Amino acid sequence: MNERRTLLNKIKKYDFTLKELDLYLDTHPNCRRALAMFQKYRELRRKAADEFARLYGPLTPEQVTSTEKWTWIGDPWPWERS
Amino acid sequence: MNLDLFDNIEGMFFRERENISEPVANDRDNAPGSDKLFAENTPLAMAYVPFQQWGETYSDDEALNRGTLFPQLDFPFTGGGDGR
Numbered sequence: 081m082n083e084r085r086t087l088l089n090k091i092k093k094y095d096f097t098l099k100e101l102d103l104y105l106d107t108h109p110n111c112r113r114a115l116a117m118f119q120k121y122r123e124l125r126r127k128a129a130d131e132f133a134r135l136y137g138p139l140t141p142e143q144v145t146s147t148e149k150w151t152w153i154g155d156p157w158p159w160e161r162s
Numbered sequence: 163m164n165l166d167l168f169d170n171i172e173g174m175f176f177r178e179r180e181n182i183s184e185p186v187a188n189d190r191d192n193a194p195g196s197d198k199l200f201a202e203n204t205p206l207a208m209a210y211v212p213f214q215q216w217g218e219t220y221s222d223d224e225a226l227n228r229g230t231l232f233p234q235l236d237f238p239f240t241g242g243g244d245g246r
Binding site: 092094096097101107111113114117121 | 213214216219222223225226230231232
């Protein structure tokens with residue numbers, strides 16, 4: 081598995097964990113342990129997504145930072161194998 | 163109808179509860195009553211969903227694989243459509 085896919089998988093795992101914590105916190109809004117874990121994974125997810133965008137291009141249009149070129153439409157798309 | 167049958171129902175209820183693993187006792191940040199499986203004065207003969215307590219979590223790797231972050235909610239479906 082190449083590094084791009086490894087990083088994409090990492091983001092996928094972080095997203096899943098964040099969604100699970102999101103659903104738990106919906107019914108347990110004051111659970112500090114869940115909140116701490118959510119913040120930890122939010123940061124991990126942010127770092128991984130930033131790194132992905134830096135190396136392989138944006139995952140979402142909001143990640144486009146270029147003032148030269150609209151990199152959102154650049155290949156490959158996140159779901160394409162490469 | 164002989165209602166004496168139900169005289170001891172509360173005792174049965176609490177004896178059953180003793181067999182259920184104790185919820186995390188010191189997580190009192192949650193809403194009142196949430197540190198118990200059932201709220202006080204829970205009426206009988208109604209259906210309830212026990213309130214989830216914070217406990218063990220899988221690693222992010224394992225969670226995606228199992229389809230849940232929480233081992234206490236990990237109930238793999240083992241039945242098949244045609245008797246398998």
